[in-house]
Amino acid sequence: MAKRRAVGNPLALAVLSGLLLEPMHPYEMGRRLKETGKDRNIKYNRGSLYMVVEQLAKAGFIAEQETVRDTARPERTVYALTGTGRAELYDWMRELVAEPEHEYPRFGVALSLLGVLDPAEAVELLGRRVVALDREAAEITADTARAKEQGVLWVFLVEEDYRLALLDAERRFVTALIDGLTAPEYVRAWQDAFGEGKPWSGEQ
Missing domain, CATH: 1.10.287 (Helix Hairpins)
Known part of the structure:
Protein backbone atom coordinates (compact mmCIF):
# COMPACT_ATOMS: atom_id res chain seq x y z
CA MET A 1 0.00 0.00 0.00
CA ALA A 2 1.29 3.44 -0.95
CA LYS A 3 2.59 5.62 1.85
CA ARG A 4 0.89 8.86 2.74
CA ARG A 5 3.43 11.52 1.78
CA ALA A 6 3.92 14.86 3.49
CA VAL A 7 3.83 16.35 -0.02
CA GLY A 8 2.17 13.86 -2.34
CA ASN A 9 1.97 15.89 -5.57
CA PRO A 10 4.00 14.17 -8.35
CA LEU A 11 5.42 17.59 -9.15
CA ALA A 12 7.15 17.47 -5.77
CA LEU A 13 9.01 14.36 -6.85
CA ALA A 14 10.23 16.14 -9.98
CA VAL A 15 11.42 19.09 -7.89
CA LEU A 16 13.32 16.84 -5.49
CA SER A 17 14.86 14.98 -8.42
CA GLY A 18 15.96 18.21 -10.07
CA LEU A 19 17.54 19.52 -6.90
CA LEU A 20 19.49 16.29 -6.56
CA LEU A 21 21.69 17.62 -9.38
CA GLU A 22 22.20 21.12 -8.05
CA PRO A 23 20.45 23.94 -6.14
CA MET A 24 17.99 25.94 -8.27
CA HIS A 25 15.34 28.60 -8.05
CA PRO A 26 11.77 27.67 -9.09
CA TYR A 27 12.00 29.42 -12.45
CA GLU A 28 14.98 27.26 -13.38
CA MET A 29 13.15 24.14 -12.16
CA GLY A 30 10.24 24.87 -14.49
CA ARG A 31 12.54 25.61 -17.43
CA ARG A 32 14.34 22.29 -17.02
CA LEU A 33 11.08 20.36 -16.75
CA LYS A 34 10.11 21.75 -20.15
CA GLU A 35 13.55 21.25 -21.70
CA THR A 36 13.64 17.59 -20.69
CA GLY A 37 10.03 16.95 -21.69
CA LYS A 38 9.00 15.96 -18.17
CA ASP A 39 6.08 18.38 -18.41
CA ARG A 40 4.38 15.80 -20.68
CA ASN A 41 3.99 13.46 -17.72
CA ILE A 42 3.85 15.97 -14.86
CA LYS A 43 1.28 18.70 -15.37
CA TYR A 44 1.93 22.02 -13.70
CA ASN A 45 1.86 25.77 -14.08
CA ARG A 46 3.90 28.51 -12.46
CA GLY A 47 1.51 28.84 -9.52
CA SER A 48 1.43 25.12 -8.75
CA LEU A 49 5.22 24.91 -8.99
CA TYR A 50 5.76 27.69 -6.47
CA MET A 51 3.12 26.17 -4.19
CA VAL A 52 4.87 22.79 -4.23
CA VAL A 53 8.23 24.44 -3.53
CA GLU A 54 6.70 26.14 -0.47
CA GLN A 55 5.21 22.83 0.71
CA LEU A 56 8.53 21.02 0.32
CA ALA A 57 10.33 23.76 2.25
CA LYS A 58 7.73 23.60 5.03
CA ALA A 59 8.17 19.81 5.22
CA GLY A 60 11.94 20.23 5.52
CA PHE A 61 12.71 18.47 2.25
CA ILE A 62 14.33 21.54 0.68
CA ALA A 63 15.81 24.69 2.18
CA GLU A 64 16.65 28.19 1.00
CA GLN A 65 20.32 28.41 0.08
CA GLU A 66 20.66 31.96 -1.18
CA THR A 67 18.81 34.85 -2.76
CA VAL A 68 19.97 35.92 -6.20
CA ARG A 69 19.62 39.51 -7.31
CA ASP A 70 20.40 41.18 -10.62
CA THR A 71 19.20 44.26 -12.43
CA ALA A 72 17.32 42.45 -15.21
CA ARG A 73 15.20 40.10 -13.10
CA PRO A 74 13.36 40.16 -9.79
CA GLU A 75 14.89 38.63 -6.69
CA ARG A 76 14.99 34.84 -6.80
CA THR A 77 15.41 32.33 -4.00
CA VAL A 78 17.65 29.36 -4.71
CA TYR A 79 16.68 26.09 -2.98
CA ALA A 80 18.82 23.09 -2.11
CA LEU A 81 17.88 19.50 -1.28
CA THR A 82 18.18 18.58 2.40
CA GLY A 83 19.23 15.21 3.77
CA THR A 84 15.61 14.53 4.67
CA GLY A 85 14.56 15.48 1.15
CA ARG A 86 17.10 13.14 -0.39
CA ALA A 87 15.80 10.28 1.76
CA GLU A 88 12.21 11.14 0.76
CA LEU A 89 13.15 11.20 -2.92
CA TYR A 90 14.71 7.74 -2.88
CA ASP A 91 12.00 6.21 -0.70
CA TRP A 92 9.27 7.59 -2.96
CA MET A 93 11.03 6.49 -6.15
CA ARG A 94 11.57 2.97 -4.84
CA GLU A 95 7.88 2.71 -3.96
CA LEU A 96 6.70 3.96 -7.37
CA VAL A 97 9.05 1.69 -9.32
CA ALA A 98 8.44 -1.49 -7.32
CA GLU A 99 4.78 -1.33 -6.25
CA PRO A 100 1.92 -1.35 -8.81
CA GLU A 101 -0.97 0.96 -7.98
CA HIS A 102 -4.49 0.98 -9.41
CA GLU A 103 -4.99 4.50 -10.76
CA TYR A 104 -8.68 4.36 -11.81
CA PRO A 105 -8.27 5.69 -15.37
Missing part, protein backbone atom coordinates in the same frame (compact mmCIF):
# COMPACT_ATOMS: atom_id res chain seq x y z
CA ARG A 106 -11.32 7.28 -17.00
CA PHE A 107 -11.26 4.76 -19.84
CA GLY A 108 -11.55 1.99 -17.27
CA VAL A 109 -14.73 3.61 -15.98
CA ALA A 110 -16.13 3.76 -19.52
CA LEU A 111 -15.25 0.11 -20.14
CA SER A 112 -17.03 -0.97 -16.96
CA LEU A 113 -20.25 0.59 -18.33
CA LEU A 114 -19.73 -0.05 -22.05
CA GLY A 115 -22.71 -2.38 -22.24
CA VAL A 116 -25.17 0.53 -22.07
CA LEU A 117 -24.11 1.74 -25.53
CA ASP A 118 -25.58 0.38 -28.71
CA PRO A 119 -22.93 -1.99 -30.16
CA ALA A 120 -22.77 -0.07 -33.45
CA GLU A 121 -22.20 3.23 -31.67
CA ALA A 122 -19.62 1.69 -29.34
CA VAL A 123 -17.73 0.32 -32.35
CA GLU A 124 -17.76 3.72 -34.06
CA LEU A 125 -16.50 5.48 -30.92
CA LEU A 126 -13.77 2.91 -30.35
CA GLY A 127 -12.70 3.28 -33.98
CA ARG A 128 -12.21 7.00 -33.34
CA ARG A 129 -10.15 6.08 -30.29
CA VAL A 130 -7.87 3.87 -32.40
CA VAL A 131 -7.24 6.79 -34.75
CA ALA A 132 -6.39 9.03 -31.78
CA LEU A 133 -4.06 6.39 -30.33
CA ASP A 134 -2.21 6.07 -33.64
CA ARG A 135 -1.84 9.84 -33.90
CA GLU A 136 -0.45 10.11 -30.36
CA ALA A 137 1.97 7.22 -30.94
CA ALA A 138 3.27 8.86 -34.12
CA GLU A 139 3.86 12.15 -32.29
CA ILE A 140 5.77 10.43 -29.46
CA THR A 141 7.86 8.45 -31.93
CA ALA A 142 8.82 11.62 -33.80
CA ASP A 143 9.62 13.54 -30.59
CA THR A 144 11.75 10.68 -29.28
CA ALA A 145 13.66 10.38 -32.53
CA ARG A 146 14.48 14.10 -32.45
CA ALA A 147 15.64 13.87 -28.84
CA LYS A 148 17.93 10.94 -29.66
CA GLU A 149 19.40 12.84 -32.59
CA GLN A 150 20.23 15.65 -30.16
CA GLY A 151 22.17 13.20 -27.99
CA VAL A 152 19.66 12.67 -25.18
CA LEU A 153 20.57 9.49 -23.29
CA TRP A 154 17.96 6.74 -23.66
CA VAL A 155 17.25 6.51 -19.92
CA PHE A 156 15.90 10.06 -20.00
CA LEU A 157 13.41 9.01 -22.65
CA VAL A 158 12.30 5.75 -21.06
CA GLU A 159 8.95 7.20 -19.96
CA GLU A 160 8.18 7.84 -23.65
CA ASP A 161 8.97 4.21 -24.46
CA TYR A 162 6.57 3.26 -21.66
CA ARG A 163 3.86 5.49 -23.13
CA LEU A 164 4.36 3.88 -26.54
CA ALA A 165 4.10 0.42 -25.02
CA LEU A 166 0.85 1.38 -23.27
CA LEU A 167 -0.56 2.89 -26.46
CA ASP A 168 0.32 -0.25 -28.41
CA ALA A 169 -1.27 -2.48 -25.77
CA GLU A 170 -4.39 -0.32 -25.66
CA ARG A 171 -4.67 -0.31 -29.43
CA ARG A 172 -4.50 -4.11 -29.55
CA PHE A 173 -7.06 -4.33 -26.74
CA VAL A 174 -9.47 -1.89 -28.40
CA THR A 175 -9.15 -3.66 -31.76
CA ALA A 176 -10.02 -6.99 -30.14
CA LEU A 177 -12.87 -5.32 -28.27
CA ILE A 178 -14.30 -4.00 -31.52
CA ASP A 179 -14.26 -7.54 -32.91
CA GLY A 180 -16.17 -8.75 -29.85
CA LEU A 181 -18.76 -5.99 -30.11
CA THR A 182 -19.48 -6.81 -33.76
CA ALA A 183 -19.98 -10.53 -33.11
CA PRO A 184 -23.61 -11.49 -33.94
CA GLU A 185 -24.08 -13.31 -30.64
CA TYR A 186 -23.14 -10.17 -28.67
CA VAL A 187 -25.41 -7.95 -30.77
CA ARG A 188 -28.33 -10.31 -30.16
CA ALA A 189 -27.60 -10.49 -26.43
CA TRP A 190 -27.43 -6.68 -26.22
CA GLN A 191 -30.72 -6.30 -28.07
CA ASP A 192 -32.36 -8.78 -25.71
CA ALA A 193 -31.10 -6.86 -22.66
CA PHE A 194 -31.10 -3.25 -23.79
CA GLY A 195 -33.08 -3.14 -26.99
CA GLU A 196 -35.87 -0.81 -27.96
CA GLY A 197 -38.27 0.03 -25.16
CA LYS A 198 -36.12 -1.53 -22.45
CA PRO A 199 -34.15 0.13 -19.65
CA TRP A 200 -30.93 1.87 -20.76
CA SER A 201 -32.12 1.88 -24.39
CA GLY A 202 -31.58 5.64 -24.58
CA GLU A 203 -35.30 6.48 -24.78
CA GLN A 204 -36.71 9.06 -22.40
Whole structure:
Protein backbone atom coordinates (compact mmCIF):
# COMPACT_ATOMS: atom_id res chain seq x y z
CA MET A 1 0.00 0.00 0.00
CA ALA A 2 1.29 3.44 -0.95
CA LYS A 3 2.59 5.62 1.85
CA ARG A 4 0.89 8.86 2.74
CA ARG A 5 3.43 11.52 1.78
CA ALA A 6 3.92 14.86 3.49
CA VAL A 7 3.83 16.35 -0.02
CA GLY A 8 2.17 13.86 -2.34
CA ASN A 9 1.97 15.89 -5.57
CA PRO A 10 4.00 14.17 -8.35
CA LEU A 11 5.42 17.59 -9.15
CA ALA A 12 7.15 17.47 -5.77
CA LEU A 13 9.01 14.36 -6.85
CA ALA A 14 10.23 16.14 -9.98
CA VAL A 15 11.42 19.09 -7.89
CA LEU A 16 13.32 16.84 -5.49
CA SER A 17 14.86 14.98 -8.42
CA GLY A 18 15.96 18.21 -10.07
CA LEU A 19 17.54 19.52 -6.90
CA LEU A 20 19.49 16.29 -6.56
CA LEU A 21 21.69 17.62 -9.38
CA GLU A 22 22.20 21.12 -8.05
CA PRO A 23 20.45 23.94 -6.14
CA MET A 24 17.99 25.94 -8.27
CA HIS A 25 15.34 28.60 -8.05
CA PRO A 26 11.77 27.67 -9.09
CA TYR A 27 12.00 29.42 -12.45
CA GLU A 28 14.98 27.26 -13.38
CA MET A 29 13.15 24.14 -12.16
CA GLY A 30 10.24 24.87 -14.49
CA ARG A 31 12.54 25.61 -17.43
CA ARG A 32 14.34 22.29 -17.02
CA LEU A 33 11.08 20.36 -16.75
CA LYS A 34 10.11 21.75 -20.15
CA GLU A 35 13.55 21.25 -21.70
CA THR A 36 13.64 17.59 -20.69
CA GLY A 37 10.03 16.95 -21.69
CA LYS A 38 9.00 15.96 -18.17
CA ASP A 39 6.08 18.38 -18.41
CA ARG A 40 4.38 15.80 -20.68
CA ASN A 41 3.99 13.46 -17.72
CA ILE A 42 3.85 15.97 -14.86
CA LYS A 43 1.28 18.70 -15.37
CA TYR A 44 1.93 22.02 -13.70
CA ASN A 45 1.86 25.77 -14.08
CA ARG A 46 3.90 28.51 -12.46
CA GLY A 47 1.51 28.84 -9.52
CA SER A 48 1.43 25.12 -8.75
CA LEU A 49 5.22 24.91 -8.99
CA TYR A 50 5.76 27.69 -6.47
CA MET A 51 3.12 26.17 -4.19
CA VAL A 52 4.87 22.79 -4.23
CA VAL A 53 8.23 24.44 -3.53
CA GLU A 54 6.70 26.14 -0.47
CA GLN A 55 5.21 22.83 0.71
CA LEU A 56 8.53 21.02 0.32
CA ALA A 57 10.33 23.76 2.25
CA LYS A 58 7.73 23.60 5.03
CA ALA A 59 8.17 19.81 5.22
CA GLY A 60 11.94 20.23 5.52
CA PHE A 61 12.71 18.47 2.25
CA ILE A 62 14.33 21.54 0.68
CA ALA A 63 15.81 24.69 2.18
CA GLU A 64 16.65 28.19 1.00
CA GLN A 65 20.32 28.41 0.08
CA GLU A 66 20.66 31.96 -1.18
CA THR A 67 18.81 34.85 -2.76
CA VAL A 68 19.97 35.92 -6.20
CA ARG A 69 19.62 39.51 -7.31
CA ASP A 70 20.40 41.18 -10.62
CA THR A 71 19.20 44.26 -12.43
CA ALA A 72 17.32 42.45 -15.21
CA ARG A 73 15.20 40.10 -13.10
CA PRO A 74 13.36 40.16 -9.79
CA GLU A 75 14.89 38.63 -6.69
CA ARG A 76 14.99 34.84 -6.80
CA THR A 77 15.41 32.33 -4.00
CA VAL A 78 17.65 29.36 -4.71
CA TYR A 79 16.68 26.09 -2.98
CA ALA A 80 18.82 23.09 -2.11
CA LEU A 81 17.88 19.50 -1.28
CA THR A 82 18.18 18.58 2.40
CA GLY A 83 19.23 15.21 3.77
CA THR A 84 15.61 14.53 4.67
CA GLY A 85 14.56 15.48 1.15
CA ARG A 86 17.10 13.14 -0.39
CA ALA A 87 15.80 10.28 1.76
CA GLU A 88 12.21 11.14 0.76
CA LEU A 89 13.15 11.20 -2.92
CA TYR A 90 14.71 7.74 -2.88
CA ASP A 91 12.00 6.21 -0.70
CA TRP A 92 9.27 7.59 -2.96
CA MET A 93 11.03 6.49 -6.15
CA ARG A 94 11.57 2.97 -4.84
CA GLU A 95 7.88 2.71 -3.96
CA LEU A 96 6.70 3.96 -7.37
CA VAL A 97 9.05 1.69 -9.32
CA ALA A 98 8.44 -1.49 -7.32
CA GLU A 99 4.78 -1.33 -6.25
CA PRO A 100 1.92 -1.35 -8.81
CA GLU A 101 -0.97 0.96 -7.98
CA HIS A 102 -4.49 0.98 -9.41
CA GLU A 103 -4.99 4.50 -10.76
CA TYR A 104 -8.68 4.36 -11.81
CA PRO A 105 -8.27 5.69 -15.37
CA ARG A 106 -11.32 7.28 -17.00
CA PHE A 107 -11.26 4.76 -19.84
CA GLY A 108 -11.55 1.99 -17.27
CA VAL A 109 -14.73 3.61 -15.98
CA ALA A 110 -16.13 3.76 -19.52
CA LEU A 111 -15.25 0.11 -20.14
CA SER A 112 -17.03 -0.97 -16.96
CA LEU A 113 -20.25 0.59 -18.33
CA LEU A 114 -19.73 -0.05 -22.05
CA GLY A 115 -22.71 -2.38 -22.24
CA VAL A 116 -25.17 0.53 -22.07
CA LEU A 117 -24.11 1.74 -25.53
CA ASP A 118 -25.58 0.38 -28.71
CA PRO A 119 -22.93 -1.99 -30.16
CA ALA A 120 -22.77 -0.07 -33.45
CA GLU A 121 -22.20 3.23 -31.67
CA ALA A 122 -19.62 1.69 -29.34
CA VAL A 123 -17.73 0.32 -32.35
CA GLU A 124 -17.76 3.72 -34.06
CA LEU A 125 -16.50 5.48 -30.92
CA LEU A 126 -13.77 2.91 -30.35
CA GLY A 127 -12.70 3.28 -33.98
CA ARG A 128 -12.21 7.00 -33.34
CA ARG A 129 -10.15 6.08 -30.29
CA VAL A 130 -7.87 3.87 -32.40
CA VAL A 131 -7.24 6.79 -34.75
CA ALA A 132 -6.39 9.03 -31.78
CA LEU A 133 -4.06 6.39 -30.33
CA ASP A 134 -2.21 6.07 -33.64
CA ARG A 135 -1.84 9.84 -33.90
CA GLU A 136 -0.45 10.11 -30.36
CA ALA A 137 1.97 7.22 -30.94
CA ALA A 138 3.27 8.86 -34.12
CA GLU A 139 3.86 12.15 -32.29
CA ILE A 140 5.77 10.43 -29.46
CA THR A 141 7.86 8.45 -31.93
CA ALA A 142 8.82 11.62 -33.80
CA ASP A 143 9.62 13.54 -30.59
CA THR A 144 11.75 10.68 -29.28
CA ALA A 145 13.66 10.38 -32.53
CA ARG A 146 14.48 14.10 -32.45
CA ALA A 147 15.64 13.87 -28.84
CA LYS A 148 17.93 10.94 -29.66
CA GLU A 149 19.40 12.84 -32.59
CA GLN A 150 20.23 15.65 -30.16
CA GLY A 151 22.17 13.20 -27.99
CA VAL A 152 19.66 12.67 -25.18
CA LEU A 153 20.57 9.49 -23.29
CA TRP A 154 17.96 6.74 -23.66
CA VAL A 155 17.25 6.51 -19.92
CA PHE A 156 15.90 10.06 -20.00
CA LEU A 157 13.41 9.01 -22.65
CA VAL A 158 12.30 5.75 -21.06
CA GLU A 159 8.95 7.20 -19.96
CA GLU A 160 8.18 7.84 -23.65
CA ASP A 161 8.97 4.21 -24.46
CA TYR A 162 6.57 3.26 -21.66
CA ARG A 163 3.86 5.49 -23.13
CA LEU A 164 4.36 3.88 -26.54
CA ALA A 165 4.10 0.42 -25.02
CA LEU A 166 0.85 1.38 -23.27
CA LEU A 167 -0.56 2.89 -26.46
CA ASP A 168 0.32 -0.25 -28.41
CA ALA A 169 -1.27 -2.48 -25.77
CA GLU A 170 -4.39 -0.32 -25.66
CA ARG A 171 -4.67 -0.31 -29.43
CA ARG A 172 -4.50 -4.11 -29.55
CA PHE A 173 -7.06 -4.33 -26.74
CA VAL A 174 -9.47 -1.89 -28.40
CA THR A 175 -9.15 -3.66 -31.76
CA ALA A 176 -10.02 -6.99 -30.14
CA LEU A 177 -12.87 -5.32 -28.27
CA ILE A 178 -14.30 -4.00 -31.52
CA ASP A 179 -14.26 -7.54 -32.91
CA GLY A 180 -16.17 -8.75 -29.85
CA LEU A 181 -18.76 -5.99 -30.11
CA THR A 182 -19.48 -6.81 -33.76
CA ALA A 183 -19.98 -10.53 -33.11
CA PRO A 184 -23.61 -11.49 -33.94
CA GLU A 185 -24.08 -13.31 -30.64
CA TYR A 186 -23.14 -10.17 -28.67
CA VAL A 187 -25.41 -7.95 -30.77
CA ARG A 188 -28.33 -10.31 -30.16
CA ALA A 189 -27.60 -10.49 -26.43
CA TRP A 190 -27.43 -6.68 -26.22
CA GLN A 191 -30.72 -6.30 -28.07
CA ASP A 192 -32.36 -8.78 -25.71
CA ALA A 193 -31.10 -6.86 -22.66
CA PHE A 194 -31.10 -3.25 -23.79
CA GLY A 195 -33.08 -3.14 -26.99
CA GLU A 196 -35.87 -0.81 -27.96
CA GLY A 197 -38.27 0.03 -25.16
CA LYS A 198 -36.12 -1.53 -22.45
CA PRO A 199 -34.15 0.13 -19.65
CA TRP A 200 -30.93 1.87 -20.76
CA SER A 201 -32.12 1.88 -24.39
CA GLY A 202 -31.58 5.64 -24.58
CA GLU A 203 -35.30 6.48 -24.78
CA GLN A 204 -36.71 9.06 -22.40
